[in-house]
Amino acid sequence: MLILPSRRQFLTGLGAGAGLMAATGVYAFDVEPLHRLVVTPYAPDLPNWDPALTLRVAVLADFHVCEPFMPFDRVAEIVDATNALKPDLILMLGDYPAGRIAWRKLPLTDFARIVEGLKAPLGTHAILGNHDWWDDAGVQLSGRGTPAVKRILEARGIPVLENQAVRLVKDGRPFWIAGLADQQPFQKMWEWVSFADVPRTLAAVTDSAPVILMAHEPDIFRELPDRVALTLSGHTHGGQVRLFGRSPAIRKVHGRDYSYGHVVQDGRHMIVSGGFGMSRIPVRFGVPPEIVLLELGSSETAGTGT
Template sequence: MLILPSRRQFLTGLGAGAGLVAATGVYAFDVEPLHRLVVTRYAPALPRWNPELRLRVAVLADFHVCEPFMPFDRVAEIVDATNALKPDLVLMLGDYPAGRIAWRRLPLAEFARLAEGLKAPLGVHAILGNHDWWDDEQVQRARAGTPAVKRLLEDRGIPVLENGAVRLAKDGHPFWLAGLADQQPFYGLETGLEDLPGTLALITDDAPVLLMAHEPYIFPEVPERVALTLAGHTHGGQVRLFGRSPAIRRVRGIDVSYGHVVADGRHMIVSGGFGVSRMPVRLGVPPEIVLLDLGARA
């Protein structure tokens, strides 16, 4: 026999459902994006990594500074939390301004000053993302040039790699750090500035390679020579439920939305980053510092 709920039961259930939706909305719009900060740790076994090279790397992506979603006190909190992890190397993966979602834009010169506070023996290195280009009206009008944030970071001692590579060493063990120019620099155009073959041609020996690429979409083209690709851009989809980010498209059948991606023996780690874009919401993918322990022994 079918037993129907009473009017009171129906209204109680409806009210509980509405309350759950409201609580979820408050969490997604306020708590997770603005007040949470996690450290996501990876110790991947990389086939093209020297096991004698033990390297701790902090990866910071997608700040999107603005008010109210990423004010300067939040940036300072991230800098302090990163330094407390005592990384050997800090990598910044682009998208420093917020873009159209900002209620109030903040000066990137102050962001660069705060980023100068990041400390690591092997330095702080950066690349640019699409919003670093899109937010710069001069380079967008010219469809060429150099975004202002590149100069601001370099003036603070943070080199910005654009299709470049630098050879570093830890405890006498060398490795290469390579960084691509952005794949989507001009709003509304498909033309990218990345030069993957030219960048890898700068590598002159067989030391392991870390590759920084703002967008993860280039991963299917990255050769096995690269030990690990590091990317941001996706924010993990900003809404990630049951291990899936429905807003992020697959690339050649590969889910590049978030986390440790392995395809054909090649490895990439995609950071969920810190900020928001398009919509001021994060759910299931809290702002994160990615911490890599490479060459770590069990």
């Protein structure tokens, strides 16, 4: 016998469901993106890494500064939390302005002044992302040039690598930081124009020391050679919404999910950060803003990448 709910039971259930949806909306719109900040550790066992080189790296991606979703006090909070981790090196993976979701855009000169406060013995190095191009009206109108944010960051002592590599040394052990130019700076007809040049970038590497490569969009990972010990990417925000470990918003790249986390393909390693900010829609759910913390070459934690 089918027993139907009473009118009171139906209305109570309906109210509870509406309340749950409202609470979920508040969490995704306000709590997770604006008030949560996590540190996500990785200690990948890299086949092309010098085991005598121990390196602690903080990775920051996709700030998307704007009001109300990434105000300057939030940026300062991220800077303080990063410094508290005492990294040897800090890497910034692009997308500093917010794009269309911004209720009010904020000056990148002030953003650069705040991130100048990042402290690491081996410095802070950066690359550009697609929004650094898209949000710069001057380069979009002319179809050429360099986004102003590159000059702004470099004026604060943060080098921005575009198809370049720099050699660093920690405790007498050398390694390279390489940075690709963006893969989606302009759209021509229905195709993206990419400025990323892998051969040129790796041609700047002049010895056998390990290479960490920064590439804003993770799509290029499948094209990278074994010479790269570790690729670091952002761009996806982890899909911004993740349910049961998956994001409905992310397309696969040749059958591979490059949306978030530690990806191993053909023995090569990539870590994709969920970053801090948002684009397209101002919500995050199931992928809280994160500082990625790498422990490389540590015998105590090698092979425990998450």
